[in-house]
Amino acid sequence: xxxxxxxxxxxxxxxxxxxxxxEASGFIFSDYYMNWIRQAPGKGLExxxxxxxxxxxxxxxxxxxGRFTISRDNAKISLSLQMNSLRAEDTAVYYCARSPFGxxxxxxxxxxxxxxxxxx
Amino acid sequence: EIVMxxxxxxxxxxxxxxxxxxxxxxxxxxSNLAWYQQKPGQSPRLLIYGASTRATGIPARFSGRGSxxxxxxxxxxxxxxxxxxxxxxxxxxxPFTFGGGxxxxxx
Numbered sequence: 001x002x003x004x005x006x007x008x009x010x011x012x013x014x015x016x017x018x019x020x021x022x023e024a025s026g027f028i029f030s031d032y033y034m035n036w037i038r039q040a041p042g043k044g045l046e047x048x049x050x051x052x053x054x055x056x057x058x059x060x061x062x063x064x065x066g067r068f069t070i071s072r073d074n075a076k077i078s079l080s081l082q083m084n085s086l087r088a089e090d091t092a093v094y095y096c097a098r099s100p101f102g103x104x105x106x107x108x109x110x111x112x113x114x115x116x117x118x119x120x
Numbered sequence: 121e122i123v124m125x126x127x128x129x130x131x132x133x134x135x136x137x138x139x140x141x142x143x144x145x146x147x148x149x150x151s152n153l154a155w156y157q158q159k160p161g162q163s164p165r166l167l168i169y170g171a172s173t174r175a176t177g178i179p180a181r182f183s184g185r186g187s188x189x190x191x192x193x194x195x196x197x198x199x200x201x202x203x204x205x206x207x208x209x210x211x212x213x214x215p216f217t218f219g220g221g222x223x224x225x226x227x
């Protein structure tokens with residue numbers, strides 16, 4: 001079955017960096033658009049970034065543009081999110097999320113999430 | 121950015137009753153609207169996409185309606201497992217945005 005497992009979260013100081021990874025299984029990774037969506041503690045959802053199945057189309061929320069970089073390696077079946085210049089407001093659970101075949105920008109499978117805490 | 125506004129923030133409903141949740145977009149999004157359910161400590165789950173199409177495995181008691189800027193999610197007869205937070209999401213334009221959520225709680 002489809003599985004998405006995030007890793008790499010943790011506590012980091014403001015201005016620091018962190019790299020999140022998502023291990024995918026149970027589907028043909030190279031066929032699907034992938035996303036990172038976050039949820040601050042006790043708050044709603046924010047779509048951070050998405051990447052097309054080939055990796056040639058990428059979008060970022062204004063709140064992270066220039067600081068975060070999404071990447072995928074279809075050969076290694078992996079998705080990453082490099083987060084630099086972290087701020088307190090980046091504190092959230094980060095979900096790796098799959099969009100359905102064809103790229104419709106909704107999410108049909110979510111990982112369990114990894115918590116990123118930005119604090120001094 | 122399209123702002124999604126959900127109402128009410130909290131809905132108190134008795135098991136077996138009908139619940140109607142609203143979602144309004146700050147501009148028209150056609151039928152590019154999805155609904156998700158999130159239970160405490162869990163990831164969201166897709167319920168509805170295309171404003172009215174149930175996702176795989178979603179019970180028929182969940183139904184979505186609307187187009188343009190006004191949408192509703194109806195749960196026809198609330199079961200114990202339906203008490204959760206519900207989010208709408210527009211995918212007509214980037215950035216794709218979510219509403220603030222409606223918490224459906226037991227009355």
